[in-house]
Amino acid sequence: MARIRWAVLWLMMTILVMAQSTEPVDLQMITRIKQEGLKRSQVMEILSYLTDVYGPRLTGSPQLRKAEEWCRDKLAEWGLQNAHLESWGTFGRGWETVGYRAEMVEPVYMNLIAHPKAWTAGTDSVVRGQPLMLDIEDAEKLEEYREKVKGAIVLLGGEAETETHFEADASRRTEEDLQELWEAPTPRERSPYAERWRRRREEYRKRRQLRNFLAEAGVGVILEPSSIEHGTLRVMSGGSRNIGDPPGPPALVVAKEQYNRIVRLLKKEIPVILEISIENRFYTEDSLGYNVIAEIPGMDRRLKNEVVMVGAHIDSWHGGTGATDNAAGCAVMMEAVRILQAIGVKPRRTIRIALWSGEEQGLLGSRGYVKQHFGDPETREFTAEHARFSAYYNLDNGSGKIRGIYLQENDAARPIFEAFFRPFHDMGATTVTIRNTGGTDHLSFDAVGLPGFQFIQDPLDYFSRTWHTNMDVYDHAIAADLMHSAVIVASIVYHTAQRKDKIPRKPLPPKEAH
8 A cells, every 4th residue: 555655646746747847948048048138238228218318208299209219220220120110090199298387486485396287288378376276076066166267277176185104115025925916816796996996986087077167167277186195296198189179278286295285375365376387289290109019030930920929018108207107118028029139049939029109098009909910809800810829928017027927817828837937936036826917008919819918026116106107217217127027028938939839828708798
């Protein structure tokens, strides 16, 4: 009996070892990738050009076009083939801010930390006066304010709630965090965040109703408090990008603490005088949106027409220079293909990089590309390219280093990625989770049944400080993190291109009945 037990144990261990070794990993190639990516990295230089030189990169703006052209030319300079800008469809008009000034001049002087909202109009001249506080709960009584708000400076809402932060803004994922991600989630009927998001949607609806009313009434300038503290401005859109629509009314996001000071002074019936001037510019010459595309051609006679893709969105919001959202992702993906090109890889499949625009307005660039090349998620009519596609890898959660990958419920891919990540456990990239993650461009591929993956990253200060804010600048990126991420991406893309088979696909969900 003991002999039988030992035989069974030996067989189980043999099966386990065989299972772990069935996915080949080229350790010599990984060494070459690490040598190039860690000793001769260009990732921070790429990041500096995208932020310091070409930031911010709002979709439709001249700065974005310059950034796209620079990336196209740089990829071609490195030796990638077919580097070009490819239209994904109509976006609308471009916009940028030319200059602005916002000051409290009475009862004492205070220079306001503020920034214009995108796709809003400028002022004809300096707007001076005492601000009118319009509480958001007054939405049902708007007509009473029509004459009062004409030409006025309007505070959109009362005193904004502030928090004292007892934890550091920046953090890394702990082993406990990664273990929780690794474990399959327990299905819930309702997310614990659902009620919070419901309240936010309702508040957004009311604010939009107020903005529309104020635009019709001829408001002078709208001031809104930033949604976060410490003088940091989270600033996005305040108007329509559609050509022919009226621009949004002049609007500034103001540092929450300064906004609250103005509100408190007004409540004390102390006269407050503000002076504001804004100059913004719209662009209508080219209403199309573009992606940057380039390739390392496949060399295998049988597999060269199959494609592995890497990508990140190149567009940004306009408050900062779009460093962590998402020049960092672009820099990592560009560096990954640079590494592969520099060490002279001859991939079996074609490796294609895409830098998307229009992501911040709803994944527009990647959705348009997927529809043109692979198929329509609504009709599920797929192209010949759909059958030749292996996988898409995305990076868009700040500048923190890669710690693993989200499988998007594609369990068939688990053993592949466990093997791909094993050589990088010493870099902290250990976690392969069955979980989904959303909000970025891999979803465009997932929607048509193609394997699309987003990497797990350390959060650093992404959501607490830089996401969509004026602090989203070069200085919040960590060079070592981006270098590590580029090496990991280069290896995973290379091994995906070299596999005997494409990455397995999960079944498409049933079509919803209409």
